[in-house]
Amino acid sequence: MTQDEMKRHAAWAALEFISKDSIVGVGTGSTVNHFIDALASIKSDIRGAVSSSEQSTAKLKQLGIAVLDLNEVSELSIYVDGADEINGQKQMIKGGGAALTREKIVAAVAKTFVCIVDSTKQVDVLGCFPLPIEVIPMASSYVSRELKKLGATPVLRQGVITDNGNQIIDAHDLQITDPLQLEQQLNNIVGIVTNGLFARRPADIVLVGSSSGTKVIK
Numbered sequence: 413m414t415q416d417e418m419k420r421h422a423a424w425a426a427l428e429f430i431s432k433d434s435i436v437g438v439g440t441g442s443t444v445n446h447f448i449d450a451l452a453s454i455k456s457d458i459r460g461a462v463s464s465s466e467q468s469t470a471k472l473k474q475l476g477i478a479v480l481d482l483n484e485v486s487e488l489s490i491y492v493d494g495a496d497e498i499n500g501q502k503q504m505i506k507g508g509g510a511a512l513t514r515e516k517i518v519a520a521v522a523k524t525f526v527c528i529v530d531s532t533k534q535v536d537v538l539g540c541f542p543l544p545i546e547v548i549p550m551a552s553s554y555v556s557r558e559l560k561k562l563g564a565t566p567v568l569r570q571g572v573i574t575d576n577g578n579q580i581i582d583a584h585d586l587q588i589t590d591p592l593q594l595e596q597q598l599n600n601i602v603g604i605v606t607n608g609l610f611a612r613r614p615a616d617i618v619l620v621g622s623s624s625g626t627k628v629i630k
């Protein structure tokens with residue numbers, strides 16, 4: 413089974429967690445693209461979706477799923493999204509697709525975060541995948557210097573501007589043994605909009621697609 417097939421299995425398994433007449437928070441990425449296909453198959457059963465990126469919004473609309481503004485929604489029961497890495501505490505690195513800020517906002521509002529991944533995303537210690545950090549463009553050099561003080565090797569992602577008009581710095585060479593503490597520390601650096609650590613708001617349920625089926629971790 414290919415990695416993409418494992419992603420598809422995890423994504424379709426998420427349908428089980430969607431309640432009738434609910435509004436569904438939708439993440440971003442190739443795994444989520446499979447989830448949007450799955451969601452389209454039950455679109456008459458849901459009220460619509462709140463999207464975390466222009467990319468997902470375009471696909472949702474193309475498949476006839478209503479996209480609602482988060483500000484119009486007082487309650488979001490579920491958020492479904494992928495991850496670049498996930499550890500045993502359901503803490504994640506996200507932002508490989510540069511959508512981390514809106515993803516973190518929608519995840520914060522949702523009652524339940526269902527993370528859909530293939531088994532290659534599971535790790536003991538986060539940090540092998542470079543940590544994406546969204547920065548205000550005028551602060552990118554300053555933020556890079558601050559990241560070096562934390563032991564990271566910062567690399568500006570070339571040619572990428574986020575949906576919010578900002579840049580992404582990928583922080584390489586971090587062994588993240590205390591994700592909660594690092595997330596907080598990065599939040600305190602002026603010029604960083606969002607860092608890709610999802611430790612304060614981890615996933616609640618993880619669906620792991622593998623060649624032997626999809627495992628549910630609660």
Ligand code: 5RP
Nearest residue numbers: 441442443494507508509511
């Ligand atoms: C986008 C993300 C994605 O969830 C993450 O990059 C995983 O992507 P994929 O499902 O394509 O492997 O955080 O910003």
